[in-house]
Amino acid sequence: MAHYVIMGCGRVGVTLAHTLEDSGHSVAIIDQDDRAFRRLRRTFAGRKVTGIGFDRDTMKQAGIEEAYAFAAVSSGDNSNILATRVARETFHVPHVVARIYDPGRAEIYQRLGIPTVAAVRWSADQVLRRILPESGISGDFREPSGRLVLTEVDLAPEWLGHPLSAIEKAARVRVAYLTRFGEGMLPTPTTSYQEGDTVHVMMNMADAAEVTRALSMAPVKES
Numbered sequence: 001m002a003h004y005v006i007m008g009c010g011r012v013g014v015t016l017a018h019t020l021e022d023s024g025h026s027v028a029i030i031d032q033d034d035r036a037f038r039r040l041r042r043t044f045a046g047r048k049v050t051g052i053g054f055d056r057d058t059m060k061q062a063g064i065e066e067a068y069a070f071a072a073v074s075s076g077d078n079s080n081i082l083a084t085r086v087a088r089e090t091f092h093v094p095h096v097v098a099r100i101y102d103p104g105r106a107e108i109y110q111r112l113g114i115p116t117v118a119a120v121r122w123s124a125d126q127v128l129r130r131i132l133p134e135s136g137i138s139g140d141f142r143e144p145s146g147r148l149v150l151t152e153v154d155l156a157p158e159w160l161g162h163p164l165s166a167i168e169k170a171a172r173v174r175v176a177y178l179t180r181f182g183e184g185m186l187p188t189p190t191t192s193y194q195e196g197d198t199v200h201v202m203m204n205m206a207d208a209a210e211v212t213r214a215l216s217m218a219p220v221k222e223s
Helices: 011-022 034-039 056-059 077-089 105-110 125-129 164-171 205-215
Strands: 003-007 026-031 047-050 068-074 095-100 116-118 149-155 172-182 182-185 198-204
Touching: 003 011, 011 026, 011 125, 026 034, 026 056, 034 047, 047 056, 056 077, 068 077, 068 125, 077 095, 095 125, 149 172, 149 205, 164 172, 164 198, 164 205, 198 205
Parallel strands: 003 026, 003 068, 026 047, 068 095, 095 116
Antiparallel strands: 149 198, 172 182, 172 198
16 A cells, blocks of 8 residues: 655645545545644544655655655645645655645646645645555546546556547547546647646546556557
């Protein structure tokens, strides 16, 4: 199972920590105030690290170097985005997300390629969709038979600039829409994947592992 690091032991941070631990993952949670850890259940087995969430030594204590994902969900926009950038740019954590209260700031950070969730439409579930492996989530929508699911997918950086049609062909999915600069958009035949985009696809649930594998690799060059 994967290791997750959470910054902020408030209501949302606690919900994330408990949900991830119940799913069998290892969890470390960071907060400046050690009294915040009282919100965690007594049986919580993860690491509780007291310190500043964007401090490199604090992050190392939380196991950031082996983390699959990092979620910054404290009450401060600046702290959240700084910590998220450190996690991604210094420790190369593959999956990051920041909670942002100011929608204007959220758009700026989306352009930097940092997934954000604005507090006005906040839920712990939205963060989980961005940091859990695709096979561990239910997606945004599932049709009645349960075979098809609409969900977000992660793409290797090498897909930047490639048309969405190439993504569909490689992973055998149908791109339903994009989220670009915080707004949804319907793709056209000429739409390409850009930095900061969130790609939402319709796929067969049975193919989830293969879709994740195909899109985590660089696109195959056609001869």
